[in-house]
Amino acid sequence: MLLERLQTAVLILGMMFFYFIIMPGQVDHIEDARIVPTTVPSIAIWIIVLAAVFQFFTSKTEVRLNSMLCVRAVICGGFIIACLAIMKRFGFEFGAPILALGVMLGIGERRLHWIVLGSMVIPLGVWFLVEQVLNRVLP
Missing domain, CATH: 1.10.287 (Helix Hairpins)
Structure with a gap:
């Protein structure tokens, strides 16, 4: 407690x-x-x-305390920090699909059409809408 x-x-x-x-x-x-x-x-x-x-x-x-769960949380946090570093260095359009793919695989998604949609189409669609259409800057 x-x-x-x-x-x-x-x-x-x-x-x-x-x-x-x-x-x-x-x-x-x-x-x-x-x-x-x-x-x-x-x-x-x-x-x-x-x-x-x-x-x-x-x-x-x-x-x-579940040590395996703590290890998974540390790995997840490290992955997120690495993806944010990629976004900072190369832009949202390169970092967001990697982050989305990692999250989808991490939660157990294995259907190819959902992985493609969730890790490529949606992040790049957000990038296109925000940066190209609305002229706003993403990280």
Whole structure:
């Protein structure tokens, strides 16, 4: 029970750090926007925080550390960081399909048509729509 509460406290503190420290420096303020760019991330953060606070104060059974699950989480995090580095160096159109392919294979998707659609067509369609049609910059 102590481990679960510790994880929940770390999640709450991480979300607060993200909300107050990271997000203000990463989101541009647009004067004439109908929706402020921080609206959706702020709502998502507060939903996560409220759910975590609720979980923190509810009684739970004993939680055991699953080392294999931790190893998989570290591998997944490393893969995401590597894909973000590829996106930063080569652009969204090269990094996003690799990331999407890794996520799809990681969750067990094996149908070829869904892998092609999810890892090539959708990321490149997003890139085309955002960068070419809307003239906005992706990472």
